[in-house]
Amino acid sequence: MRTSLSVQLALRFLKSKRYGALAKFISIATTSGICVGVCALILGLSAMNGFEKELNNRVLSLIPAGEIKAYDNGGFHNVDQDIETIRQTPHVTAVSPVISINGAFSSGTQFAPAAVMGIDLENEGKVIKLENFMNCRITVLNNDDELPKVILGNGIAKKLNLKTGDEINLSSINAEVANNGLSSVTVNTFRIAGIFKTGGQIDGNLAFINIESAREISGLSHPNTFHIGVDNMLEAREIINSATSYVRDAHDVSVWMDTQGKLYSDIHMVRTIMYIAMILVIAVSCFNIVSNLIMAVSEKRHEIAILMTMGASKKLIVRSFTLMGIFSAVRGCIYGTILGCLLSYFTPYVTSHFKQWFGIELLNEDIYFINYVPSQLQVFDVVIVVFCAILMSFLASVYPAKRASKIQPAQELNI
DSSP states (O other), X not given: OHHHHHHHHHHHHHTOTTOOHHHHHHHHHHHHXXXXXXXXXXXXXXXXXXXXXXXXXXXXXXXXXXXXXXXXXXXXXXXXXXXXXXXXXXXXXXXXXXXXXXXXXXXXXXXXXXXXXXXXXXXXXXXXXXXXXXSSOGGXXXXXXXXXXXXXXXXXXXXXXXXXXXXXXXXXXXXXXXXXXXXXXXXXEXXXXXXEOOSSTHHHHEEEEEHHHHHHHHOOSSOSEEEEEESOXXXXXXXXXXXXXXXXXXXXXXXXXXXXXXXXXXXXXXXXXXXXXXXXXXXXXHHHHHHHHHHHHHHTHHHHHHHHHTTOOHHHHHHXXXXXXXXXXXXXXXXXXXXHHXXXXXXXXXXXXXXXXXXXXXXOTTTSSOSSOOOOOOHHHHHHHHHHHHHHHHHHHHHHHHHHHTOOHHHHHTO
């Protein structure tokens, strides 16, 4: 019954028409500030979730969790044994032999340097999700034509002004010739079997060919790289170091964090900064509750004194004014949550059409891996934001509420 009475008193004080103009303004400012803070934090966190999702789905789809590269120009000599040893390591999901070639594609007078991956068509798809962003199936790389096939990154195709079905030349160094001390560049012609597009730098420096084609043009009899997939990308370095400890040939280990880790770290850094900044915004708004409640206490001193003479305890007064502050925050949280969720839902659509509507390019797809602001709304983030806002409003309401309970009824009613 007491809790019910404190709720009724809090709602009655909130709806009171005897508020002064300044008190009403501070009340509206408090609710609006909490609304804006909650909305901005939900929107920002949704954007960070979206960027992380796109990073995982796009960039990491074409990058293995880790690579092992042989120091020896002849590649790994115990391929089957090494693959079996790595595959049996806990948390390793797949291993694929690769012949990695550094070369340059050319068409006419245009050149484009690239890292060419000669892949095992059966195993590579288990390590990375090649076909997610390709306009073809990976099986098109089978050597069933007079010309070997290549799948180009969109950036290379765009730079050389080529499309699927066109011919392209690849200049590279043949390992056998290089080992004899007579370094020589060989030129091989490929037919473009497909194009992949993820956005960003990967499209401009990566291409895939069949491992058999790579063996012929490079002169390597053994793979010089192993691509490794793991079940926990954040623990990739520890897993791969453990997996490669038994590989006999001298090798170098690199993981996805070495090449794309900066982007991943930046996303998490921005998320942390956003948490701090937006929580501070909500805190400032919540502490406006202090001013609002102090003014409310000043205007309700007479009513508080009457309640206390009628038997209202100090705890009831504290609960009533604390609930009054919390209800103000809840109102702001409701508006902010609705607005933040709606904006998060429409953000990808609006930003993807921003250039079309206003002629302004928000993100250059040649630099970033996407050209719009992604968004992924998570219930956990919404709950945390709302909980923090309500918690801070509760803490901000305690002091004015205790101040209200210290009013002396005899002194107030004797005026």
